[in-house]
Amino acid sequence: MAGTEEAPWLHQHLAAGEELEPILATFPDDAPLRSAVARCRGLRLLRQEPWECLASFICSSTKQIVQIRQIVALLSERWGHSVAAPPEAVVNRAFPTAATLVSAGEGALRDCKLGFRAPYVLDAARRVVEGRLDLEALAHRDTPAAREALMEIHGVGRKIADCVLLFAYGRQDAFPIDVWVRRALSQLYFPRARRVSAAQLESFSESYFGPYSGYAQQYLFHYIRLEAGR
DNA sequence: CTCCAGGTTATAC
């Protein structure tokens, strides 16, 4: 997850995070983007631990953000090892390792409200444990190759792969398109179109935002959610 | 009760 918001323990990540505002200089004439940046001051990209990031986003499909947090908290409370945390922290356990989740089994994962995502998380965990997926090695591969490797996991498509690339590996050329970003792109860049296909949005983001697409995605995501909240 | 949620997959034109 990335954001400007709430959890106190995020502050260290935010403080250490990269300034995203160079995007302003890259797109000086993009009114929608400038507006999004203006309303989302202080936004930073997180750099999450890859396994936690991957598993969390596999849990995210067709779930509300509040529910994703709940699932991650449940998994951590049940199987995560205890870690030092400030007293106000909601959870004081780390996210469980892949090996732990493999031994927990599918039924136990379903008990944590994963539903049909349980076998997906299990497939990812098995690949990591068995060495068929080397998360550390992904850091040394280019973005398309790393994306392809992630998408071999059952339950990981383009969107989740791009989330991991962006939030765990810092690949700023990754551009996860979820329902919110689809909404933002359609509204801001294709206002006349009745319907814009996924392939169309994908090729637009690549050619238009290029190497900064990850920055842009974060601003557009938070911007459109702020809009929706009013 | 119906609709939808930081999607992906299998199946069918």
Add this chain to the structure above:
DNA sequence: GTATAACATGGA
């Protein structure tokens, strides 16, 4: 290539 249903679960 594009469209649609199914997949668990719970909040709005």
